[in-house]
Amino acid sequence: MQMNYAEWVCPECKTKNREACNMWMYGSPIRECKACRSEYLDRRWREVAIDGFDPRSRNAKFYAKGAAFLLSLAIVCGVLLQTSLVHGNNSTKLTLACVLCSLFGVVSGFIALRIKLGFADKDNAKYMAESKARLGNSTYVEKLKKYGYNIR
């Protein structure tokens, strides 16, 4: 799922880079600046063959609980909103809270469902294959070692 963006400022030329990534930032931690092509380490990225998967990425319960919590919060906000509307107050904050809770609640529910149905495992298998392919390149492995990664 390419639903997140990673942003960083290049340490060499100070250009702001923006890249699509999945929610848990699986990918090479060696990033290249789009402007000046300099390389550096960004530990936020997970090289899954070394770092492993983010434990949350397989935890359907975590997201199901999150979804339940957010949706009940949305209902509470909705009820409060109704009450204030009855009294003639139109609360922008409550409307916003209600909309955001519903939105994040639905997204969490969707993620939980994906994990339950095994789509997340399929994604993970793809990321693992990509990661292993990168680690098959000895130049790349040397670079990672230089950056302090412990490989075998």
Ligand SMILES: [Zn+2]
């Ligand atoms: Zn740069």
